[in-house]
Amino acid sequence: MNKNRIMDHPVLESLGNPKKITFTFDGKKYEGFEGDTIASALLANGIRKLRVQEATGNPRSIYCNIGHCFECRVAVNGKQGYRACVTLIEENMAVDSGQVLPHPLHPDVEDLPKTYADYAKNYKKGGNPNA
Amino acid sequence: MHDVVIIGAGPAGLSAAISCRELDLDVLVVDEFPKPGGRLLGQLHQEPSGEWWNGILETKKLVDRAAELDTRIECGVSVHHIEKTETGFNTHTNQGIFPSENLLIATGAAESPAPIPGWTLPGVMSIGAAQVMTNVHRVRVGNKGIVAGVNVLSAAIAIELQLAGVELHSMVLPAKNAVNKHHANPKAVMEGLVRVAHLAPSPFIRFGSKFANNPLVRDIAVKFFPKGGVKMGDMPIHVRKSMIQINGTDKVESVTLANLTTDGEVIPGSEEIVEVDFVCIAGGLYPLAELAAVIGCPFQYVEELGGHVPVHNEQMETPVDGLFVAGNITGIESSKVAKDQGTLAGISIANRKYGKNADLEFSIIEAKKQVHRTRDNASIQFHPGIREGRQRIHQTYIAQEQANN
Ligand SMILES: Cc1cc2nc3c(=O)[nH]c(=O)nc-3n(C[C@H](O)[C@H](O)[C@H](O)COP(=O)(O)OP(=O)(O)OC[C@H]3O[C@@H](n4cnc5c(N)ncnc54)[C@H](O)[C@@H]3O)c2cc1C
Numbered sequence: 001m002n003k004n005r006i007m008d009h010p011v012l013e014s015l016g017n018p019k020k021i022t023f024t025f026d027g028k029k030y031e032g033f034e035g036d037t038i039a040s041a042l043l044a045n046g047i048r049k050l051r052v053q054e055a056t057g058n059p060r061s062i063y064c065n066i067g068h069c070f071e072c073r074v075a076v077n078g079k080q081g082y083r084a085c086v087t088l089i090e091e092n093m094a095v096d097s098g099q100v101l102p103h104p105l106h107p108d109v110e111d112l113p114k115t116y117a118d119y120a121k122n123y124k125k126g127g128n129p130n131a
Numbered sequence: 132m133h134d135v136v137i138i139g140a141g142p143a144g145l146s147a148a149i150s151c152r153e154l155d156l157d158v159l160v161v162d163e164f165p166k167p168g169g170r171l172l173g174q175l176h177q178e179p180s181g182e183w184w185n186g187i188l189e190t191k192k193l194v195d196r197a198a199e200l201d202t203r204i205e206c207g208v209s210v211h212h213i214e215k216t217e218t219g220f221n222t223h224t225n226q227g228i229f230p231s232e233n234l235l236i237a238t239g240a241a242e243s244p245a246p247i248p249g250w251t252l253p254g255v256m257s258i259g260a261a262q263v264m265t266n267v268h269r270v271r272v273g274n275k276g277i278v279a280g281v282n283v284l285s286a287a288i289a290i291e292l293q294l295a296g297v298e299l300h301s302m303v304l305p306a307k308n309a310v311n312k313h314h315a316n317p318k319a320v321m322e323g324l325v326r327v328a329h330l331a332p333s334p335f336i337r338f339g340s341k342f343a344n345n346p347l348v349r350d351i352a353v354k355f356f357p358k359g360g361v362k363m364g365d366m367p368i369h370v371r372k373s374m375i376q377i378n379g380t381d382k383v384e385s386v387t388l389a390n391l392t393t394d395g396e397v398i399p400g401s402e403e404i405v406e407v408d409f410v411c412i413a414g415g416l417y418p419l420a421e422l423a424a425v426i427g428c429p430f431q432y433v434e435e436l437g438g439h440v441p442v443h444n445e446q447m448e449t450p451v452d453g454l455f456v457a458g459n460i461t462g463i464e465s466s467k468v469a470k471d472q473g474t475l476a477g478i479s480i481a482n483r484k485y486g487k488n489a490d491l492e493f494s495i496i497e498a499k500k501q502v503h504r505t506r507d508n509a510s511i512q513f514h515p516g517i518r519e520g521r522q523r524i525h526q527t528y529i530a531q532e533q534a535n536n
């Protein structure tokens with residue numbers, strides 16, 4: 001779990017031995033430190049992807065990390081719409097990533113672009129990204 | 132019913148709470164972040180005197196003082212609506228509704244996005260996100276990254292990342308598009324770069340900063356900007372390189388960079404691919420002011436203050452009776468200024484509560500002077516025209532008040 005931790009720092013205090021907290025993400029067990037947000041605990045475990053865009057399935061992670069952009073939406077103990085970057089982990093908390101939802105206008109989500117390169121190739125006409 | 136509800140426990144909100152408590156008001160501070168301190172928590176830079184500005188320690192001083200005064204601070208409380216009532220305000224949150232006679236909005240600033248093709252990939256984050264992960268949560272945001280956007284904040288945070296042992300390839304400009312006009316223009320960026328002269332001990336930038344106001348010299352500096360960039364620590368800063376695309380399938384794998392003409396046009400054939408596992412985007416800061424709009428406070432667009440700002444006077448009152456503002460919601464400045472504005476706002480609130488008295492009026496004059504002194508000595512300045520911007524918004528307040536009388 002400490003793979004990505006900055007335990008010691010040249011100016012800030014060293015982390016010492018913080019209390020460990022166990023939680024699950026998509027059913028798998030992880031450990032974080034007391035005071036971790038869901039986002040920081042997962043990143044410390046090397047996990048960036050928190051959800052997929054509801055229509056296209058494109059992977060998403062944190063963007064602002066301070067509650068402003070709502071990019072990091074996850075479900076906590078079965079309830080949707082929590083921001084992973086401002087929600088503290090708690091012992092035995094069950095966190096689930098955001099999933100693809102049915103889309104009435106695009107039944108064939110498989111056809112939607114998955115990367116910018118796909119998008120540029122198939123959708124961007126005449127150099128105008130809004131075409 | 133509280134005398135005052137304070138939204139935001141950053142340096143402005145905390146200082147306001149302290150001065151209100153010192154004057155014996157009943158105060159409730161709410162903040163949606165899990166810890167008090169706001170953006171002060173992540174800050175870590177070396178002052179020109181060599182001393183470290185350690186945001187965690189500075190926050191602790193404020194929180195300790197607030198605790199001595201029995202100040203109620205509730206974290207994890209998100210405000211999503213404010214309603215005017217006959218006696219004051221109702222603040223609507225995820226934890227219920229809080230009524231108060233006065234309201235101080237001290238919600239700080241947010242980062243402007245600078246979109247780059249591919250920027251929704253995991254591993255792309257705002258520069259402030261990396262600051263908070265590194266200094267507050269103490270998690271490494273990746274093994275090797277790159278910064279798109281060259282400004283005071285991104286330069287300061289790039290130093291912080293290096294300090295924590297995170298490797299950065301370089302700092303470049305974001306792709307030019309309809310949104311990133313200013314940040315993608317080498318000449319405009321060069322103008323701002325002189326304000327990081329004390330952070331980047333580079334003779335080139337220090338030389339440039341002497342001629343900051345001369346466009347001719349600035350253009351020459353862009354033209355002759357070293358091909359290998361200007362070094363800050365081990366990392367080069369470029370003003371003639373742009374990040375035109377971020378590549379990867381499930382996460383960031385690389386970025387595509389290209390060289391720019393002095394006018395910011397991509398030079399065809401100059402594209403190169405650089406392998407990184409994270410990207411920080413720095414598009415600057417703007418006042419986070421929606422809540423003031425919800426309650427019907429008038430706004431003015433003032434570029435020097437960072438965007439749309441609620442109209443207010445020099446003692447932090449808005450035209451909405453009982454509504455006050457302080458800190459970065461009133462214009463983008465360093466946390467020391469935000470702190471002094473908070474103190475001033477707290478005294479103004481007490482002055483309204485107690486029905487103006489001479490002692491408080493005197494304290495307000497002193498607190499105003501303190502804001503000016505701190506502004507004059509600020510080591511981090513986000514915008515050179517801050518004083519003119521402040522004057523404009525204060526004049527608007529006075530003009531509106533006269534029109535209403
Ligand atoms: C990402 C970022 C990094 C920065 N880094 C630096 C730096 O390194 N050096 C520097 O000098 N300045 C920096 N700044 C500028 C910074 O805004 C000021 O230094 C200072 O922190 C402003 O103080 P404040 O009290 O006005 O706001 P903040 O410190 O931003 O505090 C505002 C508080 O309000 C809370 N809040 C906002 N909206 C709501 C809501 N709806 N409900 C509940 N709570 C809410 C937030 O959670 C936050 O804690 C940074 C700003 C940002 C956005």
Ligand code: FES
Pocket residue numbers: 061062063064065066067068069070071072083084085086
């Ligand atoms: S990352 Fe922006 S709200 Fe969580």
